[in-house]
Amino acid sequence: MIEIDRITKIYNGVPAVDAVTMTVESGTITVIVGTSGSGKTTLLRMINRLEEPTSGEVRINGESTLEIKPHLLRRRIGYAIQGHGLFPHHNVARNIGAVPTLLNWPKDKIRARVDELLTLFSMEPAEFRDRFPAELSGGQQQRVGVARALASRPDLLLMDEPFGALDPIIRARAQDDLRRIQRALGSTIVLVSHDMEEAIRLGDRVAVMDGGQLVQHGTPADIIANPATPFVADMVGDMERPLRLLSLVPLAEVVEDGGAPGAALPADGSLRDALSACLWTGRTAVPVEREGALIGRVTLETIRARAGLRA
Amino acid sequence: MAGARHGVSHPGVLFAVLGLAALLVPFMTLAANRIVAAEGVMAWSVAPAALTIPGLVALVLGLGLGLPAARPRLRLLGAVLGLGGLLWLLVQGASGLLDGAGDYARVSPALGVWCLLTIFMLSMTDALVQLAPGPLARGTLLAAVLAALAVILWSGALAPLSVLQEYASRKAAFADAALRHLALAFGSLATAALIGFPVGILCHRNRRLRGAILPVLSFLQTIPSLAMFGLMIPILGWIGDSVPGAQAFGIAGIGFAPAFLALVLYSLLPVVANTVAGLAAAPPASIEAARGMGMTSGQRLLRVELPMGLPILLTGLRIVLVQNIGLAVIAGLIGGGGFGTFVFQGLNQTATDLILLGALPSVALALISAIVMDILVELTRPQAARAA
């Protein structure tokens, strides 16, 4: 559990982060979202003390970070940034093994961990281990950057716009990957983004920053359904609110008995997927399947109801 | 690439035209003794026709092979053939011209030889640039050239040439000068590196220090070399006279110490500036990541900044080494020793051969150092960048 307690950073008399208090539960993803200059990066960097807070403190599992030497603290916290920051003169294996090397892990343990992580990120170890960053695609570089941040099994993973440099299609894949890996490893992640869509898609909790202040902290559904300020409402974007709501509802939750024509959608798809399937093919209902077996259908009526219900 | 570009190489045409023109000026000179004016001898008259024709053919053929633009290997071969022809004619002329010319007669290479030598070396460089051999191939090539040069000199085939006659009468002095020259150039390089690397690292970490130090070093660099060596005389002379024991260490207004100090001062800017530039070469995101993962500033320096900046650091050392080999010649003026001693003696006595005895090895040393350092710089490039 990470407790951020009235943390403040003042630059030249102006607060960049203003008395932010929030708690991050272990094993969850919290996305800090806000416009540029709202203090997200500063808040994130105060967690691993790349910036020293002007006042307030951060506690990790009850222990104040101020009591740990900064470089030792950082070895316990993964850190991934936009543009990945890989070392161009080290191959993939040395890049991923950087923190374990700092922690003096034995060589074979590092090697095994590198291979394990590459496999986890769907990169064949034998093929990628010895490549240099310049020999990877943008998406692969970014995955290696995240793998490096996870290498020493940190208590906490901090990510500053990690997908900012990726094009939209690779970006969606990278987000899904992160979600899958976070679930598999049970990691605690605090991620900074300026994109509300990314926050909703990835976050168990979303923290909205505006002018250095935390203006709302809650579940994605909460943020969409009850924006605390006009600023939050703006970020969510009123026009697309029904759509955003739909993207939060898995088909499994609303599936009903009965059949429907056409190709089936997987049960872990969202109502938004079902809506676009209906509109695209002109159907009024779509079949739903789980692991190849049909389990029922979702009708356009249900979709409408869910979109209107909480909108 | 081969076959993609037909036609003639433009530098090749230039070299061929210049090379043919160079054949029309005196190739060697013959003088009855060291004092009287020498007379020029054309390339085809340095020896009987039966002996000069093979050399002349090789020269012309060498120039011709330099023409096809798409065949760099052939152009390289042409340059080697041309150099071989040049050497052949020199050897024939060296012994042939002296035959029956009297005991004090002196024979020297003339304008034609120097022009052709330059042309074939440029042509060779041009072909090599096109071939872009790897560091290993370049090292092997350099070793082969040096070995050939050593064999030629050692065989005595060129011994009748006046510059080698000067050498023969000064063997001990030459060895001493060579050692001094190397000590001046490499010693000042090592000292400058010892001082410059730490200063560069401090400057990299501290912007204000950088702002204070780099202008001072730049200023030092702008002092003309003669003035710098001249300045050393009163300064070190004063230290030698007033600091007890200083003279025991050889500190005096003239000699090795002031020359050495001047060279070190000249070396500091390239070393410090390239250290700063090298350390700044690591991408900011990599530095941020290194900090974020918990590297201490020392670990960052050793694991990220230095390895990535090494090619730039070595480039600084290369600049210094080549520069100091040249400047060390001028150190001869204040008694610093080295090849400059011969150059300035020769200038005083208007003895061209003596000047050459100092100048030729200095030029060769500078060339060799430049090539070796370039190879080192390339070897320290990150592997991926080299492969790409």
Ligand SMILES: Nc1ncnc2c1ncn2[C@@H]1O[C@H](COP(=O)(O)OP(=O)(O)O)[C@@H](O)[C@H]1O
């Ligand atoms: N080192 C610094 N010195 C002065 N001002 C800074 C510094 N870092 C950030 N700021 C200011 O703090 C505010 C928040 O910055 P930042 O945390 O980077 O915002 P975000 O990541 O949300 O874009 C901005 O107004 C920025 O100009």
Ligand SMILES: [Mg+2]
């Ligand atoms: Mg930011």
